[in-house]
Amino acid sequence: MSATKYESQLREPLVNGNKTYGQVTQDIVHTIEAKPTRLWYIGFYISVALLMFGAYSVYREVTYGIGQWNVNRTIGWGWDITNFVWWVGIGHAGTLISAILLLFRQGWRTGVNRAAEAMTIFAVMCAGQFPIFHMGRVWMAFFTLPYPNTRGPLWPNFNSPLLWDVFAISTYFTVSLLFWYSGLLPDLATVRDRAKTKIRKHLYGVASFGWSGSTKHWQRHESLSLVLAGLSTPLVLSVHTIVSFDFATSVVPGWHTTIFPPYFVAGAIFSGFAMVQTLMLILRKVMGLHDYITLGHIEAMNKVIVLTGSIVGCAYLTELFMAWYSQVPFEQDIFFKYRIAGPYGWSYWLMMTCNVVSPQLFWFTKLRRNVLFTFIMSIVVNIGMWFERFVIIVSSLYRDYLPSSWSIYYRPTIWEVGFYLGTFGLFFTCFFLFSKYFPVIAIAEIKYVLKGTGESFKNEMEGLETKQLDAFVEEMHHGHHEEGTVKIAHH
Amino acid sequence: MALKKFVVGCFEDEKVLFPAVAKVRKAGYKFHDIYTPFPVHGLDSAMGLRETSIHTAGFLYGLVGTTTAVTFMTWVFTKDWPVNIGGKPNFALPAWIPITFELTVLCAAVGMVLTFCYICQLAPFVKKHTFHARATDDLFVMVIECGEKTNEDELKALLTSVGAQEVNTQIAEEGWWIGRYDQEQSLYKEPNIA
Secondary structure (H helix, E strand, O other): OOOOOOOOOOOOOOOOOOOOHHHHHHHHHHHHHOOOOHHHHHHHHHHHHHHHHHHHHHHHHHHHOHHHOOOOOOOOOHHHHHHHHHHHHHHHHHHHHHHHHHHOOOOOHHHHHHHHHHHHHHHHHHHHHHHHHHOOOHHHHHHHOOOOOOOOOOOOOOOOHHHHHHHHHHHHHHHHHHHHHHHHHHHHHHHHHHOOOHHHHHHHHHHOOOOOOEHHHHHHHHHHHHHHHHHHHHHHHHHHHHHHHHHHOOOOOOOOOOOHHHHHHHHHHHHHHHHHHHHHHHHHHHHOOOOOOOHHHHHHHHHHHHHHHHHHHHHHHHHHHHHHHHOOHHHHHHHHHHHOOOOOHHHHHHHHHHHHHHHHHHHOHHHHOOHHHHHHHHHHHHHHHHHHHHHHHHHHHOOOOOHHHOOOOOOOOHHHHHHHHHHHHHHHHHHHHHHHHOOOOOHHHHHHHHHHHOHHHHHHHOHHHHOOHHHHHHHHHHHOOOOOOOOOOOO | OOEEEEEEEEEOOHHHHHHHHHHHHHOOOOEEEEEOOOOOOOHHHHHOOOOOOHHHHHHHHHHHHHHHHHHHHHHHHHHHOOOOOOOOOOOOHHHHHHHHHHHHHHHHHHHHHHHHHHHOOOOOOEEEOOOOHHHHOOOEEEEEEOOOOOOHHHHHHHHHHOOOOEEEEEEEEOOEEEOOOOOOOOOOOOOOOO
């Protein structure tokens, strides 16, 4: 044993197994080239069936009007906006992983960022449906856009948080799509250049935009990714902040609080990471990607879950404290009479258990690294986060300042539930198609971190024991690019 | 754009590639390009490429977005159709911050991606000559253009000596054209040289 060799006990390799570049390509691309498995077909058809049911529910809503739902005065937002906020929140993890973790130089993001970004895009697609169809006369949805019209022109109210939402969600969708697709280009080119059938070669040729792998293009690509990451970071924070403004700028007790933006953003990341876990654990199992989505990745994401879960827990307690401390009777009634107690008390305690209590189990390393436990927890967290939005919306709206407008117990209709199930159909249909036709792991990025963190790098470190230090440093200097993102190594 | 002659050397390891790049440069050859399956950091400076300024373009697009948002909302609410919303000021700058921010990000991102595609000649149906199919898989493909004075054999020998696994000569289009990847295509027919 030599004293000079140091192997980190904290950081494990990001890619398991002693892989070559060729093997990485093979491992990730072969699922695109092979016929889908039976499991894939089953999942895909279930998703499509859900999507059809959703489409029929929406058809009823559009044809017969909002009366198809049980939303009422005063619970006008009901399930619909609950679902909207839930899906937008889920969308946040993708951008967080691809942008914020890129800026923080977290190498482990490379294994999961591609699928997480795809998840973001599909989740935002689902989210967008809800406010659009909630308008009732959906064919007039374009009225929200500031275009020169024959009514004056009459412009939308730029001071309204609901309009900010239109801008935030559409910008978020566009930027995420661009970020995702620009990252996909090199990997689609990899699929194209390996393609054996003519049709695949042609289609991936079109989709990869003629990417060649030129050094100059890579240099620009890196710069583009870094700037897009830099733009997406404040963007992702702004989106859920603006969603929370929909609530916070109102005067409804339980909504009118300044804690909402950070509380919503933390909740969004929390639920988003849970959804990433759900999807990654399935992908990992179905596609045999154990070497790329390692226990280390799962543990890292669980750490984010326990952190954000605790922040969310703090926010819940702060709300309760502020309701008491403010001495505003309406605030106090909402929290202490109608939220933690009252007819909807069960949903509050469900939320508390799922979001605050259960994630604390992730303080145990054994549980963080347990695949089955993580999978169950990821679903528990998302149930909890759905109920968080339900609690915020319903339990604030059913009792307000005027007792005469207090509404009856709210239950959704089958078409309201159907719409929600339909977005699950949309989400998973898209995700199944994505997992079949696109590289689910960023191939080029994995290759980039491969030698710096893989087994082969460790083996090379053995050289330290036999070689002179100077010679070793010289060799490493020429051979290995620096760990990091865009800055050029000095030669 | 025309057909040109290229000498192609393929490397399997970036550790071999870096010294090779330095030696080929020292010998006075000019790279047409090096095609790599992933971004190899430091390769651009080793090849003598200048830094990209695409981020500056992004900044300018962002400014365009900011200016558009602020001037448009100001015009709408103070000139075109001033509305009295609860007696609040028409020029409500703090309330416009969200939309201004979103539009800044949107313009910067869309503008940068379009610029990126334009300067790298990337678009659907665009085709470029593939020097080696494994350049997007696991090979680092160094391509050197042959001028009139280039001694092809000497260059090939040099590439082999610096560690290229596979060396060959190709005659190819140097730019891009509209085409399909599943078909062999060439932009121009061989000119009839008498």
